[in-house]
Amino acid sequence: MISVRHLSKKFGENVVLDDVSFDIEKGDVIAIIGPSGTGKSTLLRCLDLLEHPEEGSLSFDEENYDLPKLDKKGTRSLTRRTAMVFQSFNLFERKTALQNVMEALLLVQKKDKEKAREIAVARLTEVGLADKLDYYPKHLSGGQQQRVAIARALALQPELIYMDEPTSALDPELVNEVLDTIKLIAKQGNTLLLVSHEMQFVKNVATKVIFLEGGKIIEKGTTEQIFEDPKNERTKQFLARNNIHPGPEYTI
Numbered sequence: 001m002i003s004v005r006h007l008s009k010k011f012g013e014n015v016v017l018d019d020v021s022f023d024i025e026k027g028d029v030i031a032i033i034g035p036s037g038t039g040k041s042t043l044l045r046c047l048d049l050l051e052h053p054e055e056g057s058l059s060f061d062e063e064n065y066d067l068p069k070l071d072k073k074g075t076r077s078l079t080r081r082t083a084m085v086f087q088s089f090n091l092f093e094r095k096t097a098l099q100n101v102m103e104a105l106l107l108v109q110k111k112d113k114e115k116a117r118e119i120a121v122a123r124l125t126e127v128g129l130a131d132k133l134d135y136y137p138k139h140l141s142g143g144q145q146q147r148v149a150i151a152r153a154l155a156l157q158p159e160l161i162y163m164d165e166p167t168s169a170l171d172p173e174l175v176n177e178v179l180d181t182i183k184l185i186a187k188q189g190n191t192l193l194l195v196s197h198e199m200q201f202v203k204n205v206a207t208k209v210i211f212l213e214g215g216k217i218i219e220k221g222t223t224e225q226i227f228e229d230p231k232n233e234r235t236k237q238f239l240a241r242n243n244i245h246p247g248p249e250y251t252i
């Protein structure tokens, strides 16, 4: 079990996350939904220590990480348990797909070259890129680049994978191949915390949903609960704006 507790983050006077707490169980696919500017990216970035929250902890089973107080060793320990897939892929432009996936296996996990290559080829094959191993990012489509980034995250065997709107930088015709890849890795039992505005995808793939607004969790529950029977007026409004209309006529 992974727990987030009392996560709070300000930018100057702007309170962006206000005492956010929730649990993640192994194999959960948790979608964070909510209006733009509401703190979704900041939430993932705080958990991944790309931002520094004023308060908050993340625990993996018995191991608790007090985020504002982590030293170098704690930071390293925590970031090795997680991986992030960014909106804009963040691949190394001067490395091939294979080298991008091998990089952290060699540098962070200190795998030997042969083993790193073996893992990287396997993960790239899984995401459908076996024939693109030696391609540089600029010769890959956005969808292919994002699949390399997903393979890179998977290769590290993280206990938790963060994804921040992984399809929002893509041309519409490339969105589905990436959503299919995410669906595949969800089915494999990976634990995902993802920010998405693809409501149909969230409905189909997420096990739980968190509705965040103004830096606060307004409502959380199973996907079915949130989509079919939202309790909070703001959740209802948000879903309606996104063409999700709960009610008797609504079927999955």
Ligand code: ADP
Residues within 6 Å of the ligand: 011, 014, 016, 034, 035, 036, 037, 038, 039, 040, 041, 042, 043
């Ligand atoms: P979302 O991902 O839900 O659209 P963000 O987490 O990106 O929202 O942003 C939440 C709020 O925090 C916004 O008001 C945004 O302007 C502010 N914010 C985000 N990053 C920074 C930053 N580095 N410095 C100052 N303000 C920021």
Ligand code: MG
Residues within 6 Å of the ligand: 040, 041, 042, 164, 165
């Ligand atoms: Mg965002």
